[in-house]
Amino acid sequence: VRHLLGIKEITPQDIQLIFETADQFKEVLNRPIKKVPSLRDVTIANVFFENSTRTKLSFELAEKRLSADVINFSASGSSVKKGETLLDTVNNILSMKVDMIVMRHSSPGAPHFLSRKIQANIVNAGDGTHEHPTQALLDSFSIRQKLGEVAGKKIAIIGDITHSRVALSNIFALQMQGAEVAVCGPPTLLPKHIGDLGVKIFWNVREALQWCDVANVLRIQLERQQGKLFPSLREYALYFGINKKMLDELDKEIVLMHPGPINRGVELTSDAADSHHSIILDQVENGVAIRMAVLYLLASKG
Ligand code: CP
Numbered sequence: 001v002r003h004l005l006g007i008k009e010i011t012p013q014d015i016q017l018i019f020e021t022a023d024q025f026k027e028v029l030n031r032p033i034k035k036v037p038s039l040r041d042v043t044i045a046n047v048f049f050e051n052s053t054r055t056k057l058s059f060e061l062a063e064k065r066l067s068a069d070v071i072n073f074s075a076s077g078s079s080v081k082k083g084e085t086l087l088d089t090v091n092n093i094l095s096m097k098v099d100m101i102v103m104r105h106s107s108p109g110a111p112h113f114l115s116r117k118i119q120a121n122i123v124n125a126g127d128g129t130h131e132h133p134t135q136a137l138l139d140s141f142s143i144r145q146k147l148g149e150v151a152g153k154k155i156a157i158i159g160d161i162t163h164s165r166v167a168l169s170n171i172f173a174l175q176m177q178g179a180e181v182a183v184c185g186p187p188t189l190l191p192k193h194i195g196d197l198g199v200k201i202f203w204n205v206r207e208a209l210q211w212c213d214v215a216n217v218l219r220i221q222l223e224r225q226q227g228k229l230f231p232s233l234r235e236y237a238l239y240f241g242i243n244k245k246m247l248d249e250l251d252k253e254i255v256l257m258h259p260g261p262i263n264r265g266v267e268l269t270s271d272a273a274d275s276h277h278s279i280i281l282d283q284v285e286n287g288v289a290i291r292m293a294v295l296y297l298l299a300s301k302g
Contacts, residue, residue, distance in 0.1 A: 002301065003115050003122040004294055006131035007172040015176060019141055021293035022286070029289060031064065039068035042299050044100040045093045046126070049086075050077040054260050054284055055125050055134070059102050062291035071098070086110060087117055094120055100298065103127075121298045129163050129224060135259050136169035140177060140291040142283045143214055146255055151178035156208040158184040158240065159218030159267050163225065164190050166218060166259045171197055184208035185240060188230050189220070189283055205240045209250055216241060216257040217267050237266050244271040255279055 001010060007079050028036055044063045048056055063070045073093065075081070080089060090101060100121040103111050107128035111122050126132040140150050147153055155174050161167045161183045175198065182200035183190060184207075195201060202208035209215055220236060222229060231239065240254075247256065256268075258279040264270050273280060 002298070003111070003124075004133050004298065005111050005115060005122065005124050007133045007136050007169045007176070008131070010133075012176045015137065015140070015173065018137055018290065018293045021297060022141055022289040025065075025289040025292040025296075026286075033066055035067060037067045038296050039063070039066040039299055042066075042100065042131045043069040043071070043096075043098045043296065044102060045071050045073060045098045046125075047073045047090065047093065047101055047103045047164060049080070049103070049105045050126065052125070052286060057105065058284070058287040059123075059125060059134075059291050062288050062295060065288065065294060066292055068100075068295070071096075078244075081176065086114070090118060092115060094118060100295065105250075122238075123294060123298065126165050128165065130165050131172075132165040132259075133169050133173075134287070134291055134294060135166050136173040137294070138283055138287045139166075139170055139216060139257060139259065140173050142257065142279055142286050142289055143255070145178075145282070145286065146279055147213065150174060153181045153214060154182070154212045155213035155214045155216060155219065156182045156184055156202065157216045158205060158208055158242070160189045160220045161185050161194060161218070162189050163221035164218050166216075170216060171199060171299075181209060182211060186231055186236070205242065206246065209242070209246060209254065212254055213240070214255040214257060216259075218259065220266060221264050233263075233266050241264075241265075241267060241269065242272050243269040244275045244277070247275065247277045249274060250302065253277070257283060259283065 040086050082125055102123045102125050104125040106128050108128035110127050115122050143150050157167050171181050182202055184202035184205055187234040258280050262268055262273055
């Protein structure tokens, strides 16, 4: 594998190898000196055409912990605003002797398109509503860390499934590892053919919470809905929002996850997001080790 374009393109064995490599990098990250020389001769460009906090910083930190040289590109403030194309932008960056591209783009398939045009390794850091493979890897890795294994666990993905790249990558990754997956949300935010992916469907959030071992709660992606949000945020919060009392009242302990950014008071109340049920900040912490593993493995294959 030369690129990480999506979970769909990798195997359960690849996931296992990424997790075992990330385990070793987690040990490194817990040492006083957190840096290793593994990518000392590698130059990586983080090319972000969409906003990001966690993914961008976590890739940059992972690259620096691996001793790579790093350059960062954001579309805002760049010559994209003067009309330069994606391919011209990336080819100009590559001509500066860059080896790997980590890219986030609003168009589904943008990294796949690039992979057919350029020689450098590409890591998809989120392509529109399509895939966000490193997020799914760090989510599964966090479940494995908390519950021992992913196989056999019941994971409910709750929220705006239609506009979420995190949902699709998680469904592929979790099923590949032998988990049972359900989705839950209002019908307007569930894709029409989602059942074809072999997932269970819940329209009632309390039933989904009662069924699952892990609730991975997603944000309502207002930026992808062109002002046509139905239900409204208030209605969504009323019928699908999760609070701590709902989690405390279950007759079992479940794990609460969220990829961020959280719309506090919409999909999660603060008392739920900040409760003992939540592993949200562990997910962020694990993102660095997972991204170190992905970059290291891709660079090792040349
Ligand atoms: N989870 C995630 O992709 O967050 P950012 O958009 O902040 O990178």
